[in-house]
Amino acid sequence: MRRVVEARIGYPLPHLYDAIYSYKDYGADAARLTALIRARNPSARTLLDVACGTGKHLETLQGEFDVEGLDLDEGLLEVAGERLGDVPLQRGDMRDFDLGRRFAAVTCLFSAIGHMSDSGELDAAVATMARHLEPGGVLIVEPWLEPDVWIAGRLHLLTVDEPELKVARITVPEKHGITSVMNFHYLVATPEGVETHAERMEHGLFTKDEYRAAFERAGLTTEHDEEGLTGRGLWIGTAASAA
Numbered sequence: 001m002r003r004v005v006e007a008r009i010g011y012p013l014p015h016l017y018d019a020i021y022s023y024k025d026y027g028a029d030a031a032r033l034t035a036l037i038r039a040r041n042p043s044a045r046t047l048l049d050v051a052c053g054t055g056k057h058l059e060t061l062q063g064e065f066d067v068e069g070l071d072l073d074e075g076l077l078e079v080a081g082e083r084l085g086d087v088p089l090q091r092g093d094m095r096d097f098d099l100g101r102r103f104a105a106v107t108c109l110f111s112a113i114g115h116m117s118d119s120g121e122l123d124a125a126v127a128t129m130a131r132h133l134e135p136g137g138v139l140i141v142e143p144w145l146e147p148d149v150w151i152a153g154r155l156h157l158l159t160v161d162e163p164e165l166k167v168a169r170i171t172v173p174e175k176h177g178i179t180s181v182m183n184f185h186y187l188v189a190t191p192e193g194v195e196t197h198a199e200r201m202e203h204g205l206f207t208k209d210e211y212r213a214a215f216e217r218a219g220l221t222t223e224h225d226e227e228g229l230t231g232r233g234l235w236i237g238t239a240a241s242a243a
């Protein structure tokens with residue numbers, strides 16, 4: 001059986017997300033994030049992961065913090081729910097959500113912030129996340145790539161080779177102004193058959209100045225960590241302590 005699924009925007013293969021990104025070391029990310037948060041807010045207990053996806057950062061951070069997650073994509077939240085049991089998960093948009101409470105740390109990782117399409121949306125997302133910080137709380141955002149780093153036409157191949165799942169994903173990148181476009185073409189094989197999928201994903205390409213300005217406009221003391229988690233750096237903002 002061979003089935004073709006038409007292109008749509010979003011994450012059409014939530015059940016394959018963890019297999020596709022199995023190269024990521026979420027445990028190492030959690031150790032580094034914990035160190036960065038505790039260096040700025042030693043008594044931090046609560047953490048909200050915005051754009052938590054399938055919840056793998058929450059899974060690895062829950063030994064250190066009381067964690068909660070938020071994401072826009074119902075399919076990914078469903079996978080996170082199966083993984084995390086009782087951990088509170090909400091559906092929401094990072095540009096405009098209000099959970100009615102504040103956290104010692106808020107994270108937004110693996111370049112989810114790239115889903116913002118212009119600097120107005122970037123500002124809105126950073127301000128919304130900053131509003132969820134307690135006094136002295138820490139916001140950590142892993143940025144998407146900067147405009148000069150994104151090269152149109154540089155093809156990329158990712159494969160998954162498990163006993164009952166084979167995936168080949170070819171990415172054909174485009175660049176339109178400050179927007180990167182990833183055209184993903186998937187070939188997915190299981191014992192039940194083979195499917196092809198297509199997915200088009202657009203991300204905003206923001207400069208360091210734009211990230212810094214968004215953090216400063218949100219009232220945060222702002223630092224840039226060059227090393228980061230995956231070579232993309234990290235933006236770290238700390239809210240003012242209570243007087």
Ligand SMILES: C[S@@+](CC[C@H](N)C(=O)[O-])C[C@H]1O[C@@H](n2cnc3c(N)ncnc32)[C@H](O)[C@@H]1O
Nearest residue numbers: 051052053071072073092093094109110112115
């Ligand atoms: C590359 S994934 C990262 C997921 C997770 N943070 C990780 O490290 O595996 C990007 C995530 O951003 C979420 N997302 C996209 N736009 C969003 C928005 N406006 N508000 C909240 N989440 C959003 C997607 O649903 C997806 O889970």
